[in-house]
Amino acid sequence: MQDASDGRGGTEPHPGPSARYVYYRLYTQEGPITSYNPIYSNNPFISRIIPRSVPPPRTAASLKRHLCKIEGFSAPESCTLYLSLSENVPVDGGTRLSLQADLGPGLSTSDPVALVVSPQESGNRSPASVETRALGEIGEQVQTHYVYYRIYDENGEVTSKMSFNTDDTSLGRIETLSVPPPHAVASLKSCIIKSEGVSAHDLQVFEDDTGEITMKDDDIIPLLADSYPGNVEEQPIAIVYKETRTPNLGAFTKKFRCKYSQSV
The missing domain is CATH 3.10.20.90 (Phosphatidylinositol 3-kinase Catalytic Subunit; Chain A, domain 1)
Structure with missing residues (x-):
């Protein structure tokens, strides 16, 4: 057993x-x-x-x-x-x-x-070696802490996939425990990129939505402390990304003719 x-x-x-x-x-x-x-x-x-x-x-x-x-x-x-x-x-x-x-x-x-x-x-994770049992024990209910953020593309606010307020759809949040160590801006960015499905290209993080302070990838965020950037809904960090554009192949309308000669 x-x-x-x-x-x-x-x-x-x-x-x-x-x-x-x-x-x-x-x-x-x-x-x-x-x-x-x-x-x-x-x-x-x-x-x-x-x-x-x-x-x-x-x-x-x-x-x-x-x-x-x-x-x-x-x-x-x-x-x-x-x-x-x-x-x-x-x-x-x-x-x-x-x-x-x-x-x-x-x-x-x-x-x-x-x-x-x-x-x-x-x-490449291998399958579980044993069947997961039915769990009867419930973990201690603890207060969930979040990182709140407002998301933008180059043209303005966009609807967050992590939105929780129908009256403010550009405001998203992720749980602090979903961010892997080390708790640096780079780790937070990776989680938000995954959650939002946006491009990492030229994505910027600002300490608040005034956009005055840019956060660098190696900046540490004390997510387990009482206070950190984005810890309250009223003061979210800001995420700005550039939308990935795919080439418009339909723009090439000129026909090309290939000529060849065959010699025996």
Whole structure:
């Protein structure tokens, strides 16, 4: 019988007096990925493992390999591991991890480790090795935090695909937890580009819709803090993109005649 404590079915045992769980989330550069091993019926993005499932020596590399194995990714070297959603750089593979008691990373659903996989690895994900069980446990209801943004093309406001207000359709929002680490402008841009289906070409991000301050790709956004650009509906960031234009092949109306001669 399988151990439900890591989201893979069975009767959930107590992890033991000296053990605890390591919570984790999965991402690509464009946003979150659902786990093959969810633990809550209302949240497919969060999962957990028991520390003893990670082979010693318990380093960042061994944790990453184990997460890749149970989530269907075959190339751990193409993935990066962050010990917290707030980390700006991935952890070095040789880093020793303390996974006992109240020490080390992944202590709670609100502070999980994050595995960020490459687009190619995400596309080549192998099927789940076990059938996902029916989940009865409901995760803790927490307040959802958003990044609010107003979207424009070169000609003015456009309707956001993430619009939530019928009276203000150019205003969109995405959940802060959908942005993968590092929480830089580049990561936020990738999520919005994916959500809105717009071109990344010449896309600009402004700190607010006055357009006075341009945000650079490597600027860090403290999405887990109480205040950050776009944290309230009344003060959204601004996204401006250039519409991709396809060549008008119908404009070529002149007929071309090809002449050739054949010699024997």
